[in-house]
Amino acid sequence: MAPPRKLHIKSYGCQMNVYDAQRMVDVLTPEGFVETASVDDADLVILNTCHIREKASEKVYSELGRLRLARDEAAQSGRRMQIAVAGCVAQAEGEEIVRRAPVVDVVVGPQSYHHLPQLLARADAQGRALETEFPVEDKFGFLPQPRPEMIRARGVSAFVTVQEGCDKFCTFCVVPYTRGAEVSRPVAAIITDVERLAANGVREITLIGQNVNAYHGEGADGRVWTLGRLLQRLAAVPGIARLRYSTSHPNDVDDDLIAAHRDLPELMPFVHLPVQSGSDRILAAMNRKHSAADYRRVIDRFRAVQPQIAFSSDFIVGFPGETDTDFAATLALVTQIGYAGAYSFKYSPRPGTPAAEMPEMVPAAVMDERLERLQQLIDRQQSAFNKAAIGQTVDVLFERAGRKPGQIVGRTAYLQPAHVFPGPGLEPDALVGQILPVRIDSLERYSLLGELAATPPQHARPLAATGA
Numbered sequence: 001m002a003p004p005r006k007l008h009i010k011s012y013g014c015q016m017n018v019y020d021a022q023r024m025v026d027v028l029t030p031e032g033f034v035e036t037a038s039v040d041d042a043d044l045v046i047l048n049t050c051h052i053r054e055k056a057s058e059k060v061y062s063e064l065g066r067l068r069l070a071r072d073e074a075a076q077s078g079r080r081m082q083i084a085v086a087g088c089v090a091q092a093e094g095e096e097i098v099r100r101a102p103v104v105d106v107v108v109g110p111q112s113y114h115h116l117p118q119l120l121a122r123a124d125a126q127g128r129a130l131e132t133e134f135p136v137e138d139k140f141g142f143l144p145q146p147r148p149e150m151i152r153a154r155g156v157s158a159f160v161t162v163q164e165g166c167d168k169f170c171t172f173c174v175v176p177y178t179r180g181a182e183v184s185r186p187v188a189a190i191i192t193d194v195e196r197l198a199a200n201g202v203r204e205i206t207l208i209g210q211n212v213n214a215y216h217g218e219g220a221d222g223r224v225w226t227l228g229r230l231l232q233r234l235a236a237v238p239g240i241a242r243l244r245y246s247t248s249h250p251n252d253v254d255d256d257l258i259a260a261h262r263d264l265p266e267l268m269p270f271v272h273l274p275v276q277s278g279s280d281r282i283l284a285a286m287n288r289k290h291s292a293a294d295y296r297r298v299i300d301r302f303r304a305v306q307p308q309i310a311f312s313s314d315f316i317v318g319f320p321g322e323t324d325t326d327f328a329a330t331l332a333l334v335t336q337i338g339y340a341g342a343y344s345f346k347y348s349p350r351p352g353t354p355a356a357e358m359p360e361m362v363p364a365a366v367m368d369e370r371l372e373r374l375q376q377l378i379d380r381q382q383s384a385f386n387k388a389a390i391g392q393t394v395d396v397l398f399e400r401a402g403r404k405p406g407q408i409v410g411r412t413a414y415l416q417p418a419h420v421f422p423g424p425g426l427e428p429d430a431l432v433g434q435i436l437p438v439r440i441d442s443l444e445r446y447s448l449l450g451e452l453a454a455t456p457p458q459h460a461r462p463l464a465a466t467g468a
């Protein structure tokens with residue numbers, strides 16, 4: 001038998017890329033690849049790239065510069081290293097990548113990575129292989145299911161792609177071009193994936209999609225199912241204790257989704273709902289097709305059915321033409337809503353998007369200053385939200401042993417990391433996958449520290465009497 005070939009994947013950007021990287025491993029495992037944590041001993045290195053902002057995009061080329069050296073070193077010891085660029089930069093730049101970085105053997109877009117084995121073989125035979133088409137077939141139909149031991153190694157929380165692409169065309173955003181039009185996976189395929197994950201110990205599923213709440217997949221009844229209906233069905237899968245979804249657009253929040261938050265204890269009361277700006281003028285220029293008041297009304301609909309709900313968001317500062325008054329409206333919206341956390345970015349012009357042609361660029365120094373002020377406000381809100389947990393008893397899904405001996409780390413409903421020492425007689429590993437109440441005592445930066453507020457159930461393995 002040939003020795004296994006070593007595969008190193010480096011992923012940038014969003015959750016979808018994390019998911020895609022795992023699926024690439026699933027495709028390459030039957031081909032005899034095993035993962036390695038280091039670039040230096042890899043036979044194949046895949047950069048799974050992000051094109052959302054210029055900085056993310058440019059990282060690829062500096063990484064390819066470093067890989068050229070690693071490849072030369074491997075060649076000196078008689079070993080061949082193949083290099084592939086996948087993800088959204090691959091999709092957007094295609095052949096330009098091999099022109100700028102001839103070291104690249106394979107360029108593969110996000111809709112074609114199920115063809116990786118054939119592309120690697122073609123690169124072997126012809127020196128190079130590129131595929132950035134949106135193929136007619138659905139890649140999910142061709143992706144092998146992850147092996148049980150692989151699922152277990154990936155932990156108790158898993159992503160499942162239910163929807164890809166975006167039809168919204170916000171004027172700043174490359175996603176509709178790199179990920180294509182909205183496509184939803186059929187309900188039955190998603191249920192199969194979730195059942196397989198649950199059967200191998202997964203307790204928490206995050207449904208992901210570029211515009212996940214635009215989900216409109218075909219149900220077993222031949223009807224179109226909404227995300228709310230899908231969540232309702234998945235909540236019934238044995239073993240699944242927590243459900244989440246990301247990322248949503250305010251205009252696609254429908255009554256089914258609100259009802260899911262009302263009815264499903266499994267659906268976590270934490271929603272990522274990007275608004276981008278609080279100024280109606282800027283929202284119009286961004287082609288968001290909603291106003292700040294529309295967004296507030298959507299937030300109110302969630303809050304009316306689920307008082308525990310908390311929100312996070314994305315913001316862009318310095319969109320072309322953004323004035324001090326526009327920016328003040330963003331700060332005002334953040335103050336009104338009160339977030340548990342949020343991401344904020346400086347506007348970055350992306351080639352081919354309408355906003356990149358808009359002339360009124362905001363000066364860099366003004367962008368810096370606005371970003372700083374917005375981030376300070378969001379940080380204060382996040383700290384207040386985390387502080388409010390002190391003294392409370394909250395459910396924590398334990399994910400892994402902590403860095404300190406005897407410590408275990410999990411997450412609350414709001415994805416706050418929680419660190420606990422379960423005490424003598426309880427092996428942290430035995431608690432992984434369990435959801436237990438934790439009394440929160442203190443806060444260390446963004447992490448909650450606390451103690452178990454209940455004795456773990458019987459199936460938690462006690463330590464052997466002899467100790468460690």
Ligand code: 5AD
Nearest residue numbers: 172173274314315316345346347348
């Ligand atoms: N410049 C800055 N931020 C952007 N985002 C998307 N496109 C751009 C851009 N051109 C941000 C948005 C989006 C998040 C994923 O990235 O806030 O919600």
Ligand code: SF4
Nearest residue numbers: 166168169170173175
């Ligand atoms: Fe990009 Fe999101 Fe707008 Fe779609 S909805 S274009 S993914 S920012």
